[in-house]
Amino acid sequence: MSIPRIRFEKRLSVPRWLPAASLIVALVLAMLTIAVIFYLLGVDPIVAFQRIFRGGFGSRFGLQETVTKSIPLLLIGVGLALAFRGRVYNIGAEGQLLIGAIFATGMQRVFPNWPAYLLLPAMFVAGAVGGALWAAIPALLKARFRIDEVLTSLMLVYVASEAVKYLVYGPWRGADTRGFPITDEFPAAAQIPSLASARIHYPTLILALLFAVLLYFLLARTKLGYEVRVTGENPEASRYAGVNYQKVALFVMVISGGLAGLAGMGEVAGIHYRLRPPEALSPGYGFTAIIVAWLARLNPLATILSAFLLGGLLVGGDAIQIALSLPAATVQIFNGVILLFVIAAELFNQYRLRLEV
Amino acid sequence: MLNEVLNFILAALRAAIPAGTPLLFGTLGETYAERSGVLNLGVEGMMIMGAVSGFAAAQSTGSVWLGIAAAAAAGTMMALIHAFASVSLRVNQVVSGLALTMLGLGVSGLMGKTFVGQPLAVRLRPLHIPVLRDLPIIGILLFRFDGMVYFSILLVPLLWFVLYKTRIGLTLRSVGENPAAADAQGVNVPLVRYAAVMFGGVMAGLGGAYLSMAYAPAWVEGMTSGAGWIVIALTIFAIWDPRRALLGAYLFGGVRVLQFRLQKPLGISPNLLNMLPFLLTIMVLWLSSGQAAKRRIGAPAALMQAYAREER
Numbered sequence: 001m002s003i004p005r006i007r008f009e010k011r012l013s014v015p016r017w018l019p020a021a022s023l024i025v026a027l028v029l030a031m032l033t034i035a036v037i038f039y040l041l042g043v044d045p046i047v048a049f050q051r052i053f054r055g056g057f058g059s060r061f062g063l064q065e066t067v068t069k070s071i072p073l074l075l076i077g078v079g080l081a082l083a084f085r086g087r088v089y090n091i092g093a094e095g096q097l098l099i100g101a102i103f104a105t106g107m108q109r110v111f112p113n114w115p116a117y118l119l120l121p122a123m124f125v126a127g128a129v130g131g132a133l134w135a136a137i138p139a140l141l142k143a144r145f146r147i148d149e150v151l152t153s154l155m156l157v158y159v160a161s162e163a164v165k166y167l168v169y170g171p172w173r174g175a176d177t178r179g180f181p182i183t184d185e186f187p188a189a190a191q192i193p194s195l196a197s198a199r200i201h202y203p204t205l206i207l208a209l210l211f212a213v214l215l216y217f218l219l220a221r222t223k224l225g226y227e228v229r230v231t232g233e234n235p236e237a238s239r240y241a242g243v244n245y246q247k248v249a250l251f252v253m254v255i256s257g258g259l260a261g262l263a264g265m266g267e268v269a270g271i272h273y274r275l276r277p278p279e280a281l282s283p284g285y286g287f288t289a290i291i292v293a294w295l296a297r298l299n300p301l302a303t304i305l306s307a308f309l310l311g312g313l314l315v316g317g318d319a320i321q322i323a324l325s326l327p328a329a330t331v332q333i334f335n336g337v338i339l340l341f342v343i344a345a346e347l348f349n350q351y352r353l354r355l356e357v
Numbered sequence: 358m359l360n361e362v363l364n365f366i367l368a369a370l371r372a373a374i375p376a377g378t379p380l381l382f383g384t385l386g387e388t389y390a391e392r393s394g395v396l397n398l399g400v401e402g403m404m405i406m407g408a409v410s411g412f413a414a415a416q417s418t419g420s421v422w423l424g425i426a427a428a429a430a431a432g433t434m435m436a437l438i439h440a441f442a443s444v445s446l447r448v449n450q451v452v453s454g455l456a457l458t459m460l461g462l463g464v465s466g467l468m469g470k471t472f473v474g475q476p477l478a479v480r481l482r483p484l485h486i487p488v489l490r491d492l493p494i495i496g497i498l499l500f501r502f503d504g505m506v507y508f509s510i511l512l513v514p515l516l517w518f519v520l521y522k523t524r525i526g527l528t529l530r531s532v533g534e535n536p537a538a539a540d541a542q543g544v545n546v547p548l549v550r551y552a553a554v555m556f557g558g559v560m561a562g563l564g565g566a567y568l569s570m571a572y573a574p575a576w577v578e579g580m581t582s583g584a585g586w587i588v589i590a591l592t593i594f595a596i597w598d599p600r601r602a603l604l605g606a607y608l609f610g611g612v613r614v615l616q617f618r619l620q621k622p623l624g625i626s627p628n629l630l631n632m633l634p635f636l637l638t639i640m641v642l643w644l645s646s647g648q649a650a651k652r653r654i655g656a657p658a659a660l661m662q663a664y665a666r667e668e669r
Contacts, residue, residue, distance in 0.1 A: 003547040006445050008665055041467045089451050141639070145646045150398065150451060151590050152642060155635040158583055166628035290455065327578055329466025336402075336460025340438070343448045343456070 008351040019297065019349050026345035030338045037333055048320050055319025056312030062319075064198040068271070070311030071201065072097065072263035072285040074208040077292030077303040079256030082215050085298045086228040086252045087235065092138065092153030093260040094286025095160035096131035098278055100261025101268045102164060103130030105172070105183060105275040108190040116189040123190060124207070124265055131261020132254045134160060139253035143246040149253070157286070161278040168275055183275045192270035201270025204262070211259060215300040228252060260286060283314060283328070291335050294342050369614050371498050374506060375572055377610025379404070379564035379581075381509045383588035384595060384602040385516055386560025390436075392520065392597055393553035394533040394659040398454025399439050400561050401585025402461020406431040407565025409465040412472055412576040421479050425505075425566050432562020433555050435461055440554040444547050447663035462579060472576040481505060481571040505567050516599040529553060533657030536664040546664050561585070583635070590638040594645050597657065605641070612637055 035045035056066050076093045083090045107126040111119060138152035165181070174184035192201040219225035230238040231248050238245065267281050268274065275281075292310050296302035317331035347353070383400050390397050397403075410431035415424025435457060442453040481503040489500040520526040531539040532549045540546050568584070569576050587609055595601035616630045 003445070003545070003551055005547065005666075008447070037464060038467075041464070043467070091455065141643065145643060147639075147642045147646050148593075151586065151593075152639050154586055155590075155638050158635040159632045162628045162631045166626055169628065170626055287459070294452065327466035327470055329463050329578055332459045332463030333467065334463070336456045336458070336463055339452065339456035339459065340442060343452045344442065344446055347446055347448060 005355075007354040009354065010351055011349075014349055022345040022348045023295075023297070023342070026341040027338070030341040033341070034333060034337050037337070043324060043326065048324065051320045051323050052313065052316030054316075056314075056316035062312075062315055064195075064200060065315045066308065066312040067205070068199045068201075068311075069285075069314045070307040071205050071208055071266055071270075072282070073289050073292050073311050073314075074212060074303060074307035075204070075263040075266070076256075076260045076286055076289035077296065077307050078208070078212045078215050078300045079259035080289055080293040081296060081298045081300050081303055082219065082228065083252040083256040084293055085219060085232045086248050087232040088139075088142075088249045088252050089150045090135060090138070090153050090253055090256045091150050091290070092135070092155075092157045092286070093256065093289055094282065094284060095153070095157035096134045096257040096260035097264035097267070097282055097286050098157075098160040098164050099134040100127035100131040100264030101275060101281055102160075102167065102264075103127050103261065104265035104268055105167075105186075108186050108269075109172075112187055112190075114189060119189045120192060120203075120269070123269055124262060127261040127265025128258040129261065131264060132258035135253045135257020135260070136250070139250045139257075142253075143250055149249075153253075164275065164278045164281070168277055172275060174274070181277055186269060186273045190269055191273050192266065194270065199271055201266060204266035204270050207262065209304065212300050212304050215255075219300065224248075224251065260289075283331075288314065288331075288335060291339050291342070294339060297346070365618070367494065367498065369611065369618060372614040372618075373607050373611035374502065375567075375610070376613040377606040377608070378506050378509050379567045379572065379584055380588055380591060380609055381513075381603060381606035382560045382564030382567065383585060384591040384606055385509075385512055385599055386557035386564075387588055387592045388595065388597050388599060388602060389516070389520075389529065389560075390554045390557035391592055391660055392529050392533045392657055393550045394536060394657055394662060394664070395440070395443055395550050395554050396450045396454065396661050397436065397439050397443075397457070397554060397557055398451060398589060399435060399457025399461065399585075400454075400557075400588045401581055401583070402458035403432045403435040403558050403561035404461075404565040404568070404585045404588075405465045405579070405581045406435050406461045407562030408569035408580055409469040409472070409565075409576060410562070411566030412477060412569040412574075413468060415479050415570055416472060416475065416477060419479055421481055421570065424479075424570055425563065428562040428566030428570075429559045430562070432558035432560070432565065434558070436555045436558025436561075437551075439558075440551045443663065444550045444554070447665065450661050450663075458585065466578050469576045469578060473578065475576070477570060477574040480574040481567075503571050505563070505571060509563075509567075510603070513599050513603045520599065530657070533659055536659050536662075540664070540666060550664075561588070564588075587634060587638055590642055593656070594641045596645065609634060609637070 038045040038048055056062055080090060080093060104123040104127040107123045108119060134156060137156060138149040141147040141152050142149045168181040168183060172183045174182055176184060192203055194201045227243045227248050230241060231243055231245055263285060288310055292303055292306045295306035313334055320326055321328060383404060387397060387400055407428035411424040411428030414427030415421055439453055439457050442448045443450045483501045483503050486500045490496045528544055529549060532544060532546050536546045568580060591605040594605045612634050616633055620627050620630060
């Protein structure tokens with residue numbers, strides 16, 4: 001029995017059009033695959049796709065919601081693009097988001113009487129610090145004991161999730177919540193302003209866009225960015241070039257964690273105005289952002305586009321969930337299939353593939 | 358008082374084995390996959406597909422056996438995706454495994470929609486082992502489980518033997534340690550890796566089936582709730598040895614049990630207790646890292662490295 005061997009020929013030069021073309025082909029193939037899966041599971045793919053598109057992009061309200069959901073995706077996706085560039089697999093952004101939410105909530109509990117111009121920045125800082133600290137745990141374990149960050153960062157998602165539940169069911173449960181596991185509403189000074197008639201908390205959005213540009217320049221133009229890129233492209237060579245791998249790993253982990261923490265702050269203070277159970281705070285932004293990063297080919301600027309696309313997918317996913325009464329996990333099919341095709345497409349950029357049987 | 362404590366310990370020990378069984382299946386499979394040099398982070402996805410397929414097949418056909426077969430098949434199909442991506446296409450194994458987990462969680466949710474809340478009509482029942490089952494203490498502790506528990510225990514020495522004492526095992530290990538050398542010896546490296554990854558899929562599928570057909574027995578969306586990730590940590594903890602997989606799986610099974618049984622007597626918040634398995638996983642990884650360094654043993658040398666002949 002023989003497994004078909006695929007022969008790889010390294011491309012000497014990559015045509016300029018190729019990365020974009022392979023990405024588009026990958027997305028089309030991914031959509032076809034998803035359609036087949038839907039069809040096999042008894043969901044009419046045409047109806048489902050229509051609903052998703054109309055839900056996410058087809059109306060003013062849908063677009064507003066899409067932008068709203070793309071805020072955390074962008075913040076986290078930008079950070080993950082940086083981390084993955086350095087081949088540091090921070091898979092625990094979801095947990096870092098939740099700890100950021102806890103820290104921001106805590107800040108507003110400690111200084112409830114501060115005016116907004118002090119309290120909101122303090123909460124943003126607290127959120128970022130929370131996320132960064134949570135990401136520093138796997139980073140230090142990796143640097144110190146060479147423990148794989150994939151598992152530790154992911155385990156900490158579950159721990160963070162239980163921590164949020166513990167707080168909202170226990171010590172932080174509000175006085176006036178009629179038994180619901182939520183905190184009391186934040187004071188007005190602790191609420192991020194939103195665009196009128198929409199849930200777009202624009203200060204967070206501006207922050208996210210700023211970080212996308214900032215990290216793009218950091219990667220492209222600075223020594224630190226160069227070290228991250230070299231580490232990711234060729235860890236062996238980076239060691240000879242005198243790059244301190246542990247420093248790089250710690251740096252990208254802490255930055256990506258801090259950005260996830262900011263996203264958590266944005267959700268509690270920009271959308272909910274309370275701390276809620278984890279599944280109400282985030283429909284898995286931290287995981288969806290992994291696809292945001294890869295879809296952008298780990299380019300921080302391109303994450304602006306991919307975050308918008310996946311934000312729309314989340315909104316559309318909610319729409320089909322309600323309209324076709326599908327389970328919440330359905331969106332994960334999109335996530336998984338898109339991710340598989342996008343990383344496979346990356347290969348075509350680097351190699352010519354020949355099939356040998 | 359003493360009697361109560363003894364009873365508590367006995368009951369906890371007894372419950373640890375079924376709670377650890379899905380982990381044992383998964384860890385045994387992942388051990389073989391990683392021994393061939395392929396890290397499969399998709400265990401969670403393969404497991405949950407096994408859980409939903411097993412439940413669906415058993416419920417609609419009324420046959421436990423068909424349920425188990427369907428679970429194994431579903432795990433294998435999922436593993437095949439990872440094998441194709443990581444062995445043939447040589448994509449990043451971390452990302453491919455993650456994608457597999459997402460895919461599994463999504464597809465299982467959609468597949469299981471109609472089964473949510475249904476009691477399973479034909480669950481796995483404890484074997485009736487005459488004489489032994491009536492022994493004091495030991496009878497209750499060891500001889501009243503269902504067939505899958507005993508099957509998973511039997512697999513431990515069997516898989517250990519195959520891995521260390523047979524030609525197949527030698528080939529598998531050589532592919533994971535030095536694929537180029539194995540290739541030079543005439544070993545079909547891709548074939549071995551495909552087989553090992555797919556075996557991992559069968560095992561993860563069975564682990565999932567155990568959850569939905571014996572342990573729960575019910576279908577709940579996302580019911581693996583991180584078990585697949587614990588499996589990956591246990592594989593490291595077990596230093597890729599089936600015998601230690603047994604130890605690790607029951608240890609975590611025990612923690613899972615205590616998590617539920619300690620709530621009332623100690624008055625600790627269930628949420629804090631729920632952190633235990635995950636914190637313990639990190640501890641276990643920490644301990645294994647020190648141990649591995651001391652004994653100079655570690656992961657298969659070619660783990661996560663794609664192999665292509667041209668690059669020799």
